Amino acid sequence: MAWFSLTADVKHEELERTESILHDCEPSGLEVRDGPGGMPGIRAPASGEAIVVAYFDGKVAASKAEKELKKSNPAARTTIEKVEDKDWSTEWKTRIKNVTVGRLWVGPPWDVEKAAPHLMRLVIEPKMAFGTGDHPTTSLCLAAVDMFMAAHAGASVLDIGTGTGVLAFAAAKLGASRVVATDNDPVAVALAKEAARENDIDGVEISTKSLKQVSGTFDLVVANILANTLIELAPLIVPKVGKRLVLAGILAPQAESVSGTFVKRGLTALEPTAQGEWVRLDFERR
Numbered sequence: 001m002a003w004f005s006l007t008a009d010v011k012h013e014e015l016e017r018t019e020s021i022l023h024d025c026e027p028s029g030l031e032v033r034d035g036p037g038g039m040p041g042i043r044a045p046a047s048g049e050a051i052v053v054a055y056f057d058g059k060v061a062a063s064k065a066e067k068e069l070k071k072s073n074p075a076a077r078t079t080i081e082k083v084e085d086k087d088w089s090t091e092w093k094t095r096i097k098n099v100t101v102g103r104l105w106v107g108p109p110w111d112v113e114k115a116a117p118h119l120m121r122l123v124i125e126p127k128m129a130f131g132t133g134d135h136p137t138t139s140l141c142l143a144a145v146d147m148f149m150a151a152h153a154g155a156s157v158l159d160i161g162t163g164t165g166v167l168a169f170a171a172a173k174l175g176a177s178r179v180v181a182t183d184n185d186p187v188a189v190a191l192a193k194e195a196a197r198e199n200d201i202d203g204v205e206i207s208t209k210s211l212k213q214v215s216g217t218f219d220l221v222v223a224n225i226l227a228n229t230l231i232e233l234a235p236l237i238v239p240k241v242g243k244r245l246v247l248a249g250i251l252a253p254q255a256e257s258v259s260g261t262f263v264k265r266g267l268t269a270l271e272p273t274a275q276g277e278w279v280r281l282d283f284e285r286r
């Protein structure tokens with residue numbers, strides 16, 4: 001039996017109902033895309049809309065589900081496609097790309113032999129934490145860390161929302177004197193500690209500590225989180241900044257309000273850097 005996917009583009013307010021209708025049709029899997037900035041190469045929903053993809057064992061089941069959905073939401077735009085035969089157990093691996101940023105190579109273990117010998121390698125096994133290097137927000141920050149460390153040998157670095165630890169490890173490899181990495185997700189912290197061991201990186205302080213519990217200021221503070229969280233954390237982030245602050249996880253339309261928040265607190269905004277829809281904001285303490 002072949003697999004078929006039913007893809008439905010619906011208004012955002014129809015999302016829950018669409019999910020529930022398709023769920024009742026007993027698909028083998030249901031995927032929801034309800035925001036911008038999803039996986040590279042995967043179609044994102046139009047503004048104000050969401051995409052629901054349901055997978056069925058056979059075309060008849062997919063067509064039945066399409067009819068059910070159309071009964072309650074005739075405006076839903078639907079397509080049924082045959083799902084190409086793939087080895088699903090390894091297919092996801094092909095989506096993880098290694099990246100070279102400045103002096104750094106970041107990639108999964110199965111790509112290590114592709115790393116040019118002169119680069120510093122960070123091997124990150126994709127697990128349940130964000131930060132394999134290939135997301136634009138991560139590579140924007142890697143570039144900033146590389147440039148800052150080139151100009152400030154032995155700088156101290158604070159990585160807020162460390163995920164896999166990738167930015168903290170980059171700083172450590174590039175000669176940082178003190179590196180502190182925090183994340184409010186204990187799973188990410190456990191995985192980052194594991195990745196530090198796997199990359200022979202010693203001395204990075206990785207924890208779920210809140211910023212209030214982190215002592216001292218840092219030459220470089222980097223935070224790749226989402227815009228609203230950065231705005232919320234601004235009163236705690238700004239006092240930690242010695243020389244430079246790098247913020248990412250910000251979509252282009254959000255850049256102005258994030259920038260304004262940090263400028264109001266006394267930092268000077270530098271030229272922003274964009275990659276696709278994502279923007280990195282750099283600030284200096286003058």
Ligand SMILES: C[S@@+](CC[C@H](N)C(=O)[O-])C[C@H]1O[C@@H](n2cnc3c(N)ncnc32)[C@H](O)[C@@H]1O
Pocket residue numbers: 129130131132133137138141160161162163164165166167182183184185188224225226229233249
């Ligand atoms: C987009 S990931 C960034 C991971 C990595 N630093 C990178 O650049 O690829 C954001 C991380 O921030 C963490 N996070 C979200 N809100 C947070 C908060 N209020 N305090 C600390 N970490 C937070 C998440 O758990 C997640 O691991």
